Amino acid sequence: MKAPSVSIPNQNAAGLSAVARRRLQAVTYPLAGIAIMFLCWWLGGWVLAGNPDTVIFAGFAPGPTLASLQQMLGEGALWDAIGASLYRIGAGLFWGCLLGIPLGIMVGYFTTAMQMANLPFQFLRMVSPLAWMPLAVMIFDSWDGAIVFLIAMAALWPILFSTAHGVRRIDPGWLKVARNLGAGGAQMLRKVILPAVMMDMMAGIRLAVGVAWVVLVPAEYLGVTSGLGYAINDARDTLDYSALAAVVLVIGVIGYGLDSLCGLLMRRFNWRMES
Amino acid sequence: MGATISINGITHHYKAGADPVLQNIENRIDSGECVVLIGRSGCGKSTLLHLIAGLLQPSEGCVKINGHQVVRPMAKWNMMFQKPSLYPWMNVRQNAGLGLEFAGRPKAEIRGRVDELLMLVGLSEYSEANVQSLSGGQQQRVALARSLATNPEVLLLDEPFSALDAFTRASLQKEVAAICRDFGITLVTVTHDIDEAILMADRVMIMNRNPGRIEQEFEVALDWPRDTAGVDFQARRRVLMEQFERSENVTPLGKPSRDRVALRRVGG
Numbered sequence: 001m002k003a004p005s006v007s008i009p010n011q012n013a014a015g016l017s018a019v020a021r022r023r024l025q026a027v028t029y030p031l032a033g034i035a036i037m038f039l040c041w042w043l044g045g046w047v048l049a050g051n052p053d054t055v056i057f058a059g060f061a062p063g064p065t066l067a068s069l070q071q072m073l074g075e076g077a078l079w080d081a082i083g084a085s086l087y088r089i090g091a092g093l094f095w096g097c098l099l100g101i102p103l104g105i106m107v108g109y110f111t112t113a114m115q116m117a118n119l120p121f122q123f124l125r126m127v128s129p130l131a132w133m134p135l136a137v138m139i140f141d142s143w144d145g146a147i148v149f150l151i152a153m154a155a156l157w158p159i160l161f162s163t164a165h166g167v168r169r170i171d172p173g174w175l176k177v178a179r180n181l182g183a184g185g186a187q188m189l190r191k192v193i194l195p196a197v198m199m200d201m202m203a204g205i206r207l208a209v210g211v212a213w214v215v216l217v218p219a220e221y222l223g224v225t226s227g228l229g230y231a232i233n234d235a236r237d238t239l240d241y242s243a244l245a246a247v248v249l250v251i252g253v254i255g256y257g258l259d260s261l262c263g264l265l266m267r268r269f270n271w272r273m274e275s
Numbered sequence: 276m277g278a279t280i281s282i283n284g285i286t287h288h289y290k291a292g293a294d295p296v297l298q299n300i301e302n303r304i305d306s307g308e309c310v311v312l313i314g315r316s317g318c319g320k321s322t323l324l325h326l327i328a329g330l331l332q333p334s335e336g337c338v339k340i341n342g343h344q345v346v347r348p349m350a351k352w353n354m355m356f357q358k359p360s361l362y363p364w365m366n367v368r369q370n371a372g373l374g375l376e377f378a379g380r381p382k383a384e385i386r387g388r389v390d391e392l393l394m395l396v397g398l399s400e401y402s403e404a405n406v407q408s409l410s411g412g413q414q415q416r417v418a419l420a421r422s423l424a425t426n427p428e429v430l431l432l433d434e435p436f437s438a439l440d441a442f443t444r445a446s447l448q449k450e451v452a453a454i455c456r457d458f459g460i461t462l463v464t465v466t467h468d469i470d471e472a473i474l475m476a477d478r479v480m481i482m483n484r485n486p487g488r489i490e491q492e493f494e495v496a497l498d499w500p501r502d503t504a505g506v507d508f509q510a511r512r513r514v515l516m517e518q519f520e521r522s523e524n525v526t527p528l529g530k531p532s533r534d535r536v537a538l539r540r541v542g543g
């Protein structure tokens with residue numbers, strides 16, 4: 001076939017280099033996405049407001065929500081709720097790591113531990129953390145303790161499985177060389193195994209944060225009188241729908257922030273060189 | 276300073292009841308001697324090095340270094356592998372100093388020693404570099420510095436240069452042989468390169484398989500430095516080739532020897 005005689009139009013006709021275009025797109029596309037989300041939100045609010053049956057829910061629309069949010073940010077209650085929720089997430093993740101990392105390393109390192117633990121762990125992993133609620137309430141005398149337990153149960157599995165996966169992928173040469181250089185068990189752990197699996201561990205923690213944050217809100221519907229989940233329930237009971245939507249917005253933003261933080265940490269511990 | 280290695284009646288099998296990978300190995304390697312192991316793949320060369328290094332324990336018999344039985348790996352009996360296995364989360368300096376760090380040496384001492392060794396292997400400029408940015412030869416030099424840092428008495432090399440290009444390989448062979456002679460380190464190295472054997476060895480052990488054993492020994496008996504193009508060198512090389520070929524013919528279970536061309540890839 002003959003080559004077409006017309007010249008292909010220059011893709012950078014606007015005078016932008018490919019790199020600059022990509023940079024610009026990295027900003028404009030997400031902004032466009034957010035704009036579309038707001039549009040849907042606004043449309044939804046408009047539909048709610050237009051129907052006499054649903055007009056009491058008109059507070060869900062962007063206008064009232066943002067107004068409520070602005071007001072709440074100026075008051076202490078929202079910040080107290082955020083603080084309480086973050087504390088529970090933090091404590092739950094702490095216990096999840098404290099159990100998940102050593103267990104993950106053991107299961108990844110010792111084949112027999114893996115063979116023994118695999119089935120029970122896969123089974124337990126599939127049980128929704130919220131299913132432990134009645135048990136948690138019996139075991140812990142405070143609601144706070146019970147919620148932290150639930151978060152820990154949610155966080156444990158992703159951390160454990162990611163860590164174990166990372167350990168299994170360790171280059172056996174690294175272990176052999178370290179042994180050969182006279183490394184003891186603790187040195188092997190600190191200098192070779194932990195740095196080698198750091199990235200997988202962080203990936204597990206990132207997943208755990210996501211799951212824990214999702215589980216936190218329903219967990220806070222029960223019993224406690226603080227936290228973002230409680231704030232949602234409270235707003236529903238007082239029919240303050242714009243406040244409810246504002247809390248949802250806050251939950252989303254914090255969740256996104258926590259995930260980005262984990263992403264940053266992952267990049268910080270990534271020793272793989274991009275080529 | 277080197278060390279004497281005595282290999283006393285070693286038999287080894289990986290699985291109980293299986294055919295032994297090594298049978299009744301008996302040998303003595305003098306302090307500062309350089310021994311090269313050659314033999315077809317699967318005849319137990321790597322296994323023998325692992326046993327000397329203490330990375331494996333023999334099913335029967337024992338290895339003694341300077342009269343002490345080897346029961347676990349130690350930094351003073353160091354082994355290098357075909358893969359450098361550097362740690363990518365550490366820079367060149369940290370990799371090279373790892374053995375000293377495991378030994379609990381003070382930071383300043385490690386720094387000084389590593390500087391010396393990076394100079395020795397020609398990587399001074401790269402001390403802060405990411406090991407992943409180095410070439411294969413440079414990575415193997417870092418591994419060499421790491422092995423030498425702990426002042427080993429014995430250096431065991433399991434084909435550490437076989438993955439490198441011919442030029443890099445030749446210069447590293449020469450350097451390692453020279454370093455070991457300078458420091459009197461006892462060197463046991465596995466290779467499938469006949470020239471490397473003649474270039475480095477005081478003594479070549481020709482191994483055979485089914486079961487793995489030392490079939491013959493060969494004294495190179497050439498002066499240092501050796502010239503690969505020299506007449507003596509070529510003569511000794513020829514003799515070693517003939518011996519190797521003969522040792523192939525006595526293989527009880529294996530095939531009889533192939534033609535001479537195939538023999539160039541010893542242990543291939």
Ligand SMILES: Nc1ncnc2c1ncn2[C@@H]1O[C@H](COP(=O)(O)OP(=O)(O)O)[C@@H](O)[C@H]1O
Pocket residue numbers: 289290296314315316317318319320321322323
């Ligand atoms: N970890 C192991 N487990 C079981 N068998 C092994 C192991 N390592 C080596 N072998 C077997 O032992 C024999 C000798 O292997 P090796 O020492 O690696 O030989 P070489 O280095 O001379 O090629 C081979 O038959 C190999 O399959």
Ligand SMILES: [Mg+2]
Pocket residue numbers: 320321322433
């Ligand atoms: Mg081998």
